[in-house]
Amino acid sequence: xxxxxxxxxxxxxxxxxxxxxxxxxxxxxxxxxxxxxxxxxxxxxxxxxxxxxxxxxxxxxxxxxxxxxxxxxxxxxxxxxxxxxxxxxxxxxxxxxxxxxxxxxxxxxxxxxxxxxxxxxxxxxxxxxxxxxxxxxxxxxxxxxxxxxxxxxxxxxxxxxxxxxxxxxxxxxxxxxxxxxxxxxxxxxxxxxxxxxxxxxxxxxxxxxxxxxxxxxxxxxxxxxxxxxxxxx
Amino acid sequence: xxxxxxxxxxxxxxxxxxxxxxxxxxxxxxxxxxxxxxxxxxxxxxxxxxxxxxxxxxxxxxxxxxxxxxxxxxxxxxxxxxxxxxxxxxxxxxxxxxxxxxxxxxxxxxxxxxxxxxxxxxxxxxxxxxxxxxxxxxxxxxxxxxxxxxxxxxxxxxxxxxxxxxxxxxxxxxxxxxxxxxxxxxxxxxxxxxxxxxxxxxxxxxxxxxxxxxxxxxxxxxxxxxxxxxxxxxxxxxxxxxxxxxxxxxxxxxxxxxxxxxxxxxxxxxxxxxxxxxxxxxxxxxxxxxxxxxxxxxxxxxxxxxxxxxxxxxx
Numbered sequence: 001x002x003x004x005x006x007x008x009x010x011x012x013x014x015x016x017x018x019x020x021x022x023x024x025x026x027x028x029x030x031x032x033x034x035x036x037x038x039x040x041x042x043x044x045x046x047x048x049x050x051x052x053x054x055x056x057x058x059x060x061x062x063x064x065x066x067x068x069x070x071x072x073x074x075x076x077x078x079x080x081x082x083x084x085x086x087x088x089x090x091x092x093x094x095x096x097x098x099x100x101x102x103x104x105x106x107x108x109x110x111x112x113x114x115x116x117x118x119x120x121x122x123x124x125x126x127x128x129x130x131x132x133x134x135x136x137x138x139x140x141x142x143x144x145x146x147x148x149x150x151x152x153x154x155x156x157x158x159x160x161x162x163x164x165x166x167x168x169x170x171x172x173x174x175x176x177x178x179x180x181x182x183x184x185x186x187x188x189x190x191x192x193x194x195x196x197x198x199x200x201x202x203x204x205x206x207x208x209x210x211x212x213x214x215x216x217x218x219x220x221x222x223x224x225x226x227x228x229x230x231x232x233x
Numbered sequence: 234x235x236x237x238x239x240x241x242x243x244x245x246x247x248x249x250x251x252x253x254x255x256x257x258x259x260x261x262x263x264x265x266x267x268x269x270x271x272x273x274x275x276x277x278x279x280x281x282x283x284x285x286x287x288x289x290x291x292x293x294x295x296x297x298x299x300x301x302x303x304x305x306x307x308x309x310x311x312x313x314x315x316x317x318x319x320x321x322x323x324x325x326x327x328x329x330x331x332x333x334x335x336x337x338x339x340x341x342x343x344x345x346x347x348x349x350x351x352x353x354x355x356x357x358x359x360x361x362x363x364x365x366x367x368x369x370x371x372x373x374x375x376x377x378x379x380x381x382x383x384x385x386x387x388x389x390x391x392x393x394x395x396x397x398x399x400x401x402x403x404x405x406x407x408x409x410x411x412x413x414x415x416x417x418x419x420x421x422x423x424x425x426x427x428x429x430x431x432x433x434x435x436x437x438x439x440x441x442x443x444x445x446x447x448x449x450x451x452x453x454x455x456x457x458x459x460x461x462x463x464x465x466x467x468x469x470x471x472x473x474x475x476x477x478x479x480x481x482x483x484x485x486x487x488x489x490x491x492x493x494x495x496x497x498x499x500x501x502x503x504x505x506x507x508x509x510x511x512x513x514x515x516x517x518x519x520x521x522x523x524x525x526x527x528x529x530x531x532x533x534x535x536x537x538x539x540x541x542x543x544x545x546x547x548x
Binding site: 005010011012013016084086087088089090091092093094121122123124133164165166167168169170171172201202203204205206207208209210 | 292293325327329331332333334335336337338339340341342363364365366367368377379391392393394395418419420421431433435439440443444445446448450500502
């Protein structure tokens with residue numbers, strides 16, 4: 001078990017290490033890790049390789065949402081309770097900065113180049129953090145079902161869902177929203193639903209309504225679709 | 234949850250007067266199992282920094298149970314045509330729990346307040362699993378409409394509607410640290426400046442006031458570092474004070490003047506950058522926030538008073 005709580009990795013530390021990163025043709029350096037993180041790294045690198053092979057990403061010009069989703073599911077699998085990774089850990093920006101800059105900078109680089117926002121600088125844009133939470137908030141029974149639910153979405157869906165935590169994610173509501181959204185492709189609809197949800201949560205507690213969260217989300221869709229017609233996929 | 238000032242409720246709510254008549258008493262406490270026995274952390278304030286009360290409790294090692302005993306001596310006062318709901322209906326108490334830093338919010342039912350002339354006692358417990366909390370956690374208890382059988386005009390007509398004008402009870406738990414720290418870190422840069430201030434927030438009301446979003450950083454290789462950081466003399470304290478004033482001035486200027494945020498807004502998130510700015514403006518009585526000069530001059534004036542009080546001549 002890793003003592004994740006011991007990771008104190010400020011923006012300043014991350015910036016210093018990030019500035020020292022060197023990009024070679026096939027690798028990045030320095031990557032100097034303790035034994036326990038060597039293990040995490042090798043699990044993540046293996047997952048990355050598997051995802052590359054399956055998605056034939058070696059031939060892609062640029063990695064996109066498909067990679068976010070496929071690697072996100074692998075990341076979610078590797079960072080689990082068995083290695084002491086908890087919701088408290090997933091809420092630590094220090095941990096995400098450390099993983100991004102120190103443990104797998106090459107994977108982050110393959111997706112975003114040397115864009116510092118996605119490595120450490122902008123807490124809401126740290127890529128590993130956003131894809132982990134995207135999977136967590138959308139999780140539906142198992143990996144396969146979650147994949148099927150999310151396969152037709154886009155990077156914009158991740159951004160909309162994860163970057164606006166409000167006063168905290170209501171997991172049950174988000175999972176229900178995502179389950180229903182798999183039937184639609186309309187980006188504006190998704191945005192409207194999330195906005196409506198944020199506004200309503202200030203005055204309504206879906207858990208207390210008769211019909212509960214399921215009915216609440218049904219009403220969200222009904223009202224957000226209001227008059228525009230059905231945009232079912 | 235509280236109805237914001239800007240919202241007008243179109244149905245009758247429980248005001249302070251009615252609440253007093255209903256005679257509700259609350260008995261809150263925190264407990265956890267320390268491996269040998271159940272340990273009790275007393276709640277004597279509405280804001281509890283857990284580790285200040287009990288150094289043993291650790292968010293990764295222990296669960297945390299919030300207990301609230303609620304006795305309602307005259308519940309019938311809440312029922313009837315002249316009160317907030319029909320005698321046929323049912324009222325309940327719920328708790329909204331949220332934490333931006335722990336990334337969650339949820340609402341849990343606490344208990345039902347039956348319409349009776351006898352008193353009612355509800356014993357509520359909520360367990361936070363270990364490794365689930367970070368930062369600050371807020372709990373808000375309120376009364377809601379739990380079941381509806383009869384509708385009366387100007388009374389709440391949907392299950393789940395909130396009926397208390399102000400929350401029955403608010404509790405803030407500080408999980409990490411003491412909650413009052415200005416986010417500061419250190420950096421090492423030979424021949425670099427003594428300090429720097431970095432801003433990483435996008436939306437001041439959405440960003441937690443922590444080192445990820447705003448960071449005052451001191452240079453460990455600067456010749457003045459030791460004196461400023463650990464110095465006990467009057468001049469080193471004045472120097473540190475001046476750094477803080479400059480940092481606060483810049484943050485206030487950015488949030489209020491550049492980003493044009495409204496500190497009067499009802500929905501300021503308690504632990505956000507905007508909330509910190511709001512707190513400084515109120516505490517330091519900065520009445521004129523229209524220019525960086527009035528902001529920093531007011532701050533300096535207050536700081537001077539605070540700094541010089543209690544300092545002996547030997548400093």
